Amino acid sequence: MDNRPALPPEIARRRTFAIISHPDAGKTTLTEKFLLFGGAIQMAGQVRAKGEARRTRSDFMQMEKDRGISVSASAMSFDFKDFRFNLVDTPGHSDFSEDTYRTLTAVDAAVMVIDGAKGVESQTRKLFEVCRLRDLPILTFCNKMDRESRDTFEIIDEIQENLAIDVTPASWPIGVGREFLGCYDLLRDRLELIDRADRNRVAESIAIDGLDDPKIAEHVPPHLLDKLREEVEMARELLPALDPKSVLEGHMTPIWFGSAINSFGVRELMEGIGTYGPEPQVQKAQPREIAPEEGKVAGFVFKVQANMDPKHRDRVAFVRMASGHFERGMKLTHVRTKKTMAISNPVLFLASDRELADEAWAGDIIGIPNHGQLRIGDTLTEGEMLRVAGIPSFAPELLQTCRAGDPMKAKHLDKALSQFAEEGAAKVFKPTFGSGFIVGVVGALQFEVLASRIEMEYGLPVRFEPSQFTSARWMAGEKAAVEAFAAKNKQHVATDNDGDLVYLTRMQWDIDRVERDHPEIRLTATKEMMV
Numbered sequence: 001m002d003n004r005p006a007l008p009p010e011i012a013r014r015r016t017f018a019i020i021s022h023p024d025a026g027k028t029t030l031t032e033k034f035l036l037f038g039g040a041i042q043m044a045g046q047v048r049a050k051g052e053a054r055r056t057r058s059d060f061m062q063m064e065k066d067r068g069i070s071v072s073a074s075a076m077s078f079d080f081k082d083f084r085f086n087l088v089d090t091p092g093h094s095d096f097s098e099d100t101y102r103t104l105t106a107v108d109a110a111v112m113v114i115d116g117a118k119g120v121e122s123q124t125r126k127l128f129e130v131c132r133l134r135d136l137p138i139l140t141f142c143n144k145m146d147r148e149s150r151d152t153f154e155i156i157d158e159i160q161e162n163l164a165i166d167v168t169p170a171s172w173p174i175g176v177g178r179e180f181l182g183c184y185d186l187l188r189d190r191l192e193l194i195d196r197a198d199r200n201r202v203a204e205s206i207a208i209d210g211l212d213d214p215k216i217a218e219h220v221p222p223h224l225l226d227k228l229r230e231e232v233e234m235a236r237e238l239l240p241a242l243d244p245k246s247v248l249e250g251h252m253t254p255i256w257f258g259s260a261i262n263s264f265g266v267r268e269l270m271e272g273i274g275t276y277g278p279e280p281q282v283q284k285a286q287p288r289e290i291a292p293e294e295g296k297v298a299g300f301v302f303k304v305q306a307n308m309d310p311k312h313r314d315r316v317a318f319v320r321m322a323s324g325h326f327e328r329g330m331k332l333t334h335v336r337t338k339k340t341m342a343i344s345n346p347v348l349f350l351a352s353d354r355e356l357a358d359e360a361w362a363g364d365i366i367g368i369p370n371h372g373q374l375r376i377g378d379t380l381t382e383g384e385m386l387r388v389a390g391i392p393s394f395a396p397e398l399l400q401t402c403r404a405g406d407p408m409k410a411k412h413l414d415k416a417l418s419q420f421a422e423e424g425a426a427k428v429f430k431p432t433f434g435s436g437f438i439v440g441v442v443g444a445l446q447f448e449v450l451a452s453r454i455e456m457e458y459g460l461p462v463r464f465e466p467s468q469f470t471s472a473r474w475m476a477g478e479k480a481a482v483e484a485f486a487a488k489n490k491q492h493v494a495t496d497n498d499g500d501l502v503y504l505t506r507m508q509w510d511i512d513r514v515e516r517d518h519p520e521i522r523l524t525a526t527k528e529m530m531v
Contacts, residue, residue: 007279007293007362008325014363015277016086016320017139018103020131021113022121026143030113030260031076031089037267038078038085075318075365077348083274086365090127099303099424102376104130105391106302106320106365108278109137111269112253113260116142116149116176120162128163135250137278138165141269146194146259148177152231156239156255166252168242170272171265172232173257175224183257183265184211184228186235187242187272191219194264247276280363283322285379285388290322292362297324297332298381299366300388301374304423315423316347316367317374322388326360332380334373335387341380343368376424395525396427396440399469399504400447403436405461413437416458421497426450429472429494429502432486438467438494438504469504473511473523481520 006012021027075088088107090100104110110131114120131138142155149155156167171183171192182193191206208215211229220228246252254272258265280292283300290298303318331342347367348357360366368374377391404413417437421428427440441447447464454460472494475482486493486501492510494502503523505511511523 005293010325011292011362012279013083014086014280014361015083015109015273016088016107016280016363016365017109017111017273017277018088018090018100018107019111019113020090020100020104020124020127022115022118022124025113025115025118025121025124026260027089027113030111030141030143030266031087033260033263033266034080034085034087034270035076035078036263037270038080075367077364080270081274084364085270085273086363088365100127101130102302102391102424104134104136106300106318107136108281108363109139109273111273112138112140114140114142114155114159116144116155116257117147119150119155119158125162132250137248137250137276138253139247139269139272139277140167140253140255141260141265142255142257143260145173145176145257146178146180146262146264152257153234159253159255165250166240166246168240168252168254169235170242170254170256171258171268172228172235174220174228179224180259181220181224183268184232185268186232191216192265192268193219194259194262242276244276248278280361283388285322285386288386290386290388292323294323294362295325296382296384297326297330298322298379298384298386298388299326299332300380300391301376301378302391304374304376305367315372315374315419316369317378319366319368319374319380321360321362321364321366323362324382325362326357326364326366328356328358330382333383333385335379335381335385336375337373338385339373341370341373343380345369372419372422375422395472395474397442397471398444398447399429399438399440399467399472400464401436401467402439403463403465405463409460412458412460413454413462416454416460418497420450420453427472428497429504431491431494431504433491433493438469438472439464440472469506471505471511473503473505473525475501475503476522476524477520481518485514485518485521 019027019031075086077084077086088103090103112124112128114124140159152173156169159165159167170187171185173183174181180194182191185192189208189210191208193206206219211232216225240252242254243252247254254276256265256269256272258269260266282292283290299319299321301317301319305316305318328346329342329344331340334341346357346360347369348360357366379386379388402413402417404410417428417439420426426446429438429440431438439450451462451464454462475485482501492504494504496502503514514521514523
């Protein structure tokens with residue numbers, strides 16, 4: 001990696017990252033504060049305020065507003081100091097993990113948010129494993145230090161043990177819960193104090209000369225100061241020092257402590273992302289990799305969001321720019337169909353406001369409004385037939401039959417469901433036998449979200465009913481063999497939204513039987529989205 005050329009300054013200043021966390025660890029609040037410090041919004045909308053004010057800036061779907069959860073990953077760009085941050089928000093709720101997995105293919109680093117009282121939770125582990133698979137650099141923020149939280153060493157140990165990664169403290173908390181006063185900045189020997197009176201004001205930072213500087217005693221009461229000195233000394237002896245190269249390779253994570261709701265520790269974390277976070281990286285693709293400094297533009301779709309604006313049935317494809325300098329109006333080749341598309345109204349997302357993107361560089365994320373031509377996994381280039389590899393589609397774990405409340409409207413249902421399938425919100429299978437659709441999702445909450453969106457966006461009440469099938473597998477093998485097998489097992493076969501054949505199963509035994517009796521057929525639980 002070290003012999004790569006230096007990136008053009010405009011690309012080198014990009015930092016494209018996702019925030020991952022367990023639900024309720026404070027990710028949405030942290031996102032708000034990033035935007036606040038980046039000057040994108042003037043006043044962070046308190047997530048816990050009532051009524052209308054409760055709509056935070058990054059959650060735009062009605063159900064998210066009602067429940068206070070983020071269910072669709074949105075992207076936001078803002079400047080901070082010399083950097084351009086592209087932040088991709090990921091749903092923390094486990095029912096939406098597939099969207100999150102795909103989002104992680106579009107970023108160069110992840111910020112992991114951990115709740116100081118709860119430590120590493122199950123969902124964090126799962127997301128973390130995906131980051132490990134992709135060797136993504138990870139920066140950690142331990143949130144909610146202003147509530148009763150666990151011992152700092154305990155939290156660090158838990159991360160090291162559970163996630164098998166070296167942890168190096170970038171800051172050290174002073175006091176905890178009610179006594180939380182702020183942090184000692186270990187990287188720059190500064191005292192950062194919290195301002196509780198005004199949550200949107202940045203606390204003061206006091207330059208000191210090491211922990212023995214008598215000036216500290218003016219700000220920190222004696223019992224907390226003794227503890228701080230003792231802990232920092234231990235931390236410096238026991239924990240590894242920050243090694244920027246190790247962070248970029250994904251083997252070490254620096255940890256900052258703070259309280260997002262009190263805007264505390266956020267600025268230090270942002271400075272850390274700028275300093276230690278990676279520049280735009282090389283993208284894996286077929287037949288060759290795409291380097292960000294290449295002159296020609298290439299990008300890939302990692303998410304499709306339908307009906308972002310209910311008044312216009314629009315769909316926006318989120319595209320991660322992999323190389324080059326894109327300018328509005330450019331004609332790009334849509335590799336899957338080999339057609340040329342003029343990209344005339346690309347959008348940049350600045351908080352929840354969209355504006356036309358006149359230009360974008362490798363590392364940026366732009367939205368391209370389209371009428372269904374762009375699907376997840378599509379690659380756009382200036383003519384070369386490149387395909388970005390590795391965007392997964394997972395077999396759903398829950399299947400239900402979906403019927404329109406009004407049988408006369410079955411046709412509309414077809415359209416609505418195929419829209420959601422292209423968006424990646426659900427898998428939709430059309431059985432070769434019988435009527436209706438079988439909808440597959442990763443988590444049960446998604447059925448509610450789908451029903452509420454179909455009703456709101458299409459005015460179509462639907463019912464989801466239990467299906468006799470419990471899982472779905474894609475069929476692969478020689479075309480003739482697959483077709484012969486499908487003809488014999490009609491009652492188990494369906495097609496997905498791309499027209500690929502799917503084998504619906506009632507139990508694991510069905511899968512084992514096919515593997516035993518039909519070695520020529522392969523059943524897979526994932527398929528790459530780039531057909």
